[in-house]
Amino acid sequence: xxxxxxxxxxxxxxxxxxxxxxxxxxxxxxxxxxxxxxxxxxxxxxxxxxxxxxxxxxxxxxxxxxxxxxxxxxxxxxxxxxxxxxxxxxxxxxxxxxxxxxxxxxxxxxxxxxxxxxxxxxxxxxxxxxxxxxxxxxxxxxxxxxxxxxxxxxxxxxxxxxxxxxxxxxxxxxxxxxxxxxxxxxx
Amino acid sequence: xxxxxxxxxxxxxxxxxxxxxxxxxxxxxxxxxxxxxxxxxxxxxxxxxxxxxxxxxxxxxxxxxxxxxxxxxxxxxxxxxxxxxxxxxxxxxxxxxxxxxxxxxxxxxxxxxxxxxxxxxxxxxxxxxxxxxxxxxxxxxxxxxxx
Numbered sequence: 001x002x003x004x005x006x007x008x009x010x011x012x013x014x015x016x017x018x019x020x021x022x023x024x025x026x027x028x029x030x031x032x033x034x035x036x037x038x039x040x041x042x043x044x045x046x047x048x049x050x051x052x053x054x055x056x057x058x059x060x061x062x063x064x065x066x067x068x069x070x071x072x073x074x075x076x077x078x079x080x081x082x083x084x085x086x087x088x089x090x091x092x093x094x095x096x097x098x099x100x101x102x103x104x105x106x107x108x109x110x111x112x113x114x115x116x117x118x119x120x121x122x123x124x125x126x127x128x129x130x131x132x133x134x135x136x137x138x139x140x141x142x143x144x145x146x147x148x149x150x151x152x153x154x155x156x157x158x159x160x161x162x163x164x165x166x167x168x169x170x171x172x173x174x175x176x177x178x179x180x181x182x183x184x185x186x187x
Numbered sequence: 188x189x190x191x192x193x194x195x196x197x198x199x200x201x202x203x204x205x206x207x208x209x210x211x212x213x214x215x216x217x218x219x220x221x222x223x224x225x226x227x228x229x230x231x232x233x234x235x236x237x238x239x240x241x242x243x244x245x246x247x248x249x250x251x252x253x254x255x256x257x258x259x260x261x262x263x264x265x266x267x268x269x270x271x272x273x274x275x276x277x278x279x280x281x282x283x284x285x286x287x288x289x290x291x292x293x294x295x296x297x298x299x300x301x302x303x304x305x306x307x308x309x310x311x312x313x314x315x316x317x318x319x320x321x322x323x324x325x326x327x328x329x330x331x332x333x334x
Binding site: 023033037040062093094172180 | 196197198199201202203206209210213217228231232235236239240242243246261264265267
């Protein structure tokens with residue numbers, strides 16, 4: 001019976017065609033789905049990379065802010081010769097030294113020698129990120145430091161919101177009053 | 188039944204089955220990768236600010252005053268406006284081996300209903316000393332949340 005059917009198909013010129021349609025359909029479906037999965041996977045990789053980066057920035061901000069308010073830095077009097085190997089701002093835990101804070105990079109002040117931004121960034125140990133630091137009491141801004149542009153504005157204020165920007169705050173005593181120190185890591 | 192209508196779809200059947208299994212696995216993986224994960228940094232931030240503030244008030248002996256208006260004024264002045272809190276402090280006197288609850292007070296937003304709020308909770312113990320040793324100790328407990 002099978003032989004008869006085969007011979008009938010052979011006479012009609014349809015030998016093997018059903019198998020061909022089948023595999024074409026299978027390969028087509030596979031390729032479509034494979035392409036879709038590939039695109040989704042690429043999206044996932046970008047998402048994961050962004051998550052990893054944000055997490056790294058959060059923990060950098062937490063650690064650097066903690067060091068700033070807990071340690072005088074190294075050497076402890078780095079503000080005298082501007083020769084830090086680690087930048088800390090505390091004269092004691094949570095009590096900020098005004099003379100150290102004044103040496104952080106910021107807007108030009110006549111007669112005040114400050115740390116260079118690149119140097120401060122290096123000794124704050126914030127990897128490839130940029131930083132912006134502000135100290136405020138209530139609604140009064142007491143101090144700010146970071147990378148300023150030619151117009152005298154800190155670049156973080158212009159930075160696109162879609163980019164990662166992580167801020168972490170600590171409560172300190174500065175200029176004989178309670179104040180909030182906020183360190184922003186961005187980039 | 189004609190033989191040509193019932194055979195020859197093994198590849199399609201196979202790939203459909205494989206694709207279904209693959210889609211299920213991929214969907215599970217996708218869900219686990221993209222589900223937002225609480226990092227804990229936001230919670231840490233809130234707790235850290237209050238802990239820092241209490242450290243400063245402890246060092247300046249403001250907490251040891253055990254005066255509700257003095258302490259709440261100091262907290263309200265320093266705490267950023269986006270936060271709200273309530274706080275309670277128990278005062279215990281120490282005499283030899285004996286400890287007695289002398290007094291307790293509660294202040295801040297004591298009327299707040301925290302059942303629908305996400306808040307952080309913390310404790311701090313501090314002491315008041317004299318030349319003879321520890322006069323009394325205090326248990327402070329706070330709850331803090333975003334307004």
